[in-house]
Amino acid sequence: MDAESVPNGLPGGDLPSPRVVDPRRAVRAGARCLAGDTPVLLADGRTRPLSELSVGEEVFGTREGRFAVTRVRAHWKTTRPAYRLVLGDGTQVVASGDHRFLTDEGWRHLAPGRCEGAESRPHLVKGARLVGTGRFAAPPAHLPDYRRGYLWGAVRGGPPCDPEVLARVRDFAGGRAGGWGRGWVPRDGELPEPAAEPGEEWSKGFLAGLFDARGSSTGGELVMSSSDGAVFDAAVRALLRLEVPHVVEVRGVRVVGGLAARLRFLHLIGPVLPRGNAVEGMAVPVTSRLEVVSVESLGAARTLHDITTGTGDFVANGLVSHNCSAAPA
Known part of the structure; x- marks a missing residue:
């Protein structure tokens, strides 16, 4: 990646302290914003x-x-004309036309326009290739099947020891119809056996429970292990059902397919334990899957949001997004 593509290429690192931005001044300074649900x-x-x-x-x-981990230094919202960006892998974002995204050729504005010097600004065109992992998977809802799957994975695959995992187990066990009562940790023999072909929600919950109890994310690798043959087989079936790329190893399974696949797995199953070490320090991917398919005006102004961070950028739906250029008030 060339020098232009390095978002924080200049010295200085994170800003020294948080700052508050006046939204009116942000608009005058040319705020570049994204939809709030990004x-x-x-x-x-x-x-x-x-x-x-x-x-x-x-x-x-x-x-x-x-x-790299950084802090949010300012956050605001404004109303501006909105555009929709669509990429080859199905990733979509809604943003203002002057918002910038990182491509393999440097920063590019979302739509054509003029810079301060009355020159045409560099902007995204069809076929331009953005960098990042691409769209994030939606987190799971904690529906009854998910809860049952989580309990089976955490208790049968565990037992759970971490306080956060135990708290979720107690919460999910207390919410079971005719269950053990809030605060109770069920024993292995008290868990109902899964269906012969568990559904997606059970599979997500089971993998989350197993990963919380017996998973690791060392050096970016996501691995789950178990000496219990039934748990091991259930893990493989659940990964196949959710179409998570993996390899079977001795007493364990490992998620493969690069950072995009690892993030999809984590977001899809929603474990309670944080796994930021699976991302920090990893190289930003460059892939042909993130080629621009279209940039279209939505024909109306929308309420949009943006932040300032210490690195000068952040990751929005898997894409490296530039900070707003608004001067702090």
Whole structure:
């Protein structure tokens, strides 16, 4: 990746302290914004809609072509004409026309326009290739099947020891119809056996429970292990059902397919334990899957949001997105 493609190529690193931006001044300074429901990659590996972020929260930006943790320094919203960007893998974002995304040839505005010097600004065209992982998977809803699957994975695959995992097990066990009562940790023999062909929600919950109890994310590798043959077989079936690429190893399974596949797995199953170490320090992917298919005007102004971070960028629905250029008030 060339020098232009490095979002934080200049010295300085994170800004020294949080700043508050006056939305009116942000508009005058040329705020570049995204739809509020755009998922942003948090430092713990989870996602949160852009509109729900707060100053001081840690998110992922990039530094020298690799994912790096940074803090939100400012956050605001404004109303501007909106455009929809569609990429080859199905990734979509809604943003203002002057918002910038990182491509394999450097930063590009979403739509044509003029710079301050009355020159045409560089913008995205069909076939341009953005960098990143591509669209994030939606997190699971904690429906009854998910809860039952989580209990089976965490208790039968465990037992669970981490306080956060135990808290979820107690919560899910207490919510079971005719169950053990809130605060109770069920024993292995008290768990109902899964159906012969478990559904997607059970599979997501089971993998989340197993990963919380017996999973690891060392060096970016996501591995689940178990000496219990039934648990091992259930893990393989669940990964196949959710179309998660993996390899079977001795007493364990490993998620493969690069950072995009690992993030999809984590977001799809929603474990309770943070796994930001599966992302931090990883190289920002460059792939032909993120070629621009279309940029279209939505024909109306929308309420849009943006943030400033210490690295000068953040990860919006799997794409490296530039900060708003608004001067702090």
